[in-house]
Amino acid sequence: LKSPYHGGHLEVIVGPMFSGKSEELIRRVTRAVIARQQVAVFKPAIDDRYHATQVASHAGRSIEAVAVRDASAIRAHLAGQGPLLSSPETELPEVVGLDEAQFFGPDLGPLVLDLAEAGVRVILAGLDLDFRAEPFGCIPDLLARAESVEKLTAICTVCGAPATRSQRLIGGQPARFDDPVVLVGAQETYEARCRVHHELRR
Ligand code: ADP
Structure with missing residues (x-):
């Protein structure tokens, strides 16, 4: 179950709507769960409250997730399970999955890079292009910084x-x-x- 990467790393899954990004995220997260790894999955929420929810693909498969307002809420949520990134023995999950990542706001980039630095495998799914076919927010930057990119x-x-x-x-x-x-x-x-x-x- 060794990852090909030495420590934490960033995997990005992009493509237009209906390209199977959620399906691919669900597939990778399910394999991590089967490998008995600690996994946390986040998706954007419309309101300010955390709530348990699911990431669902258009084809109907789903996994448990936490809905959060933005990247700082992800940081806060992970900090609730242990002081995030402040000491080497923090209880970060081994895998963090992010769906619809283009909607987590401008702080997503620093968060994702901090997590990868701290040893976490980050699996990020999102739109690379907006409806105008222009690069979407901070996703292009993360495509450049990722260890692995899948464009569906x-x-x-x-x-x-x-x-x-x-x-x-x-x-x-x-x-x-x-x-x-x-x-x-x-x-x-x-x-x-x-x-x-x-x-x-x-
Ligand atoms: P994404 O997360 O990229 O929006 P999903 O994983 O939610 O994609 O859904 C992908 C699924 O959507 C496909 O496996 C297929 O069953 C269905 N689907 C519906 N319309 C299309 C389309 N135009 N092209 C491809 N798949 C489609």
């Missing part, structure tokens, strides 16, 4: 080719480049699309 594709809903982008539709129409990320009252959906079929309304 979905299937383009228009042509069936490998999809690398997440098409945002508002009321059935392609979103505009400058549409706000949160639109109150609008009906929005997302589809996986290839480079050819990804559209932004002008």
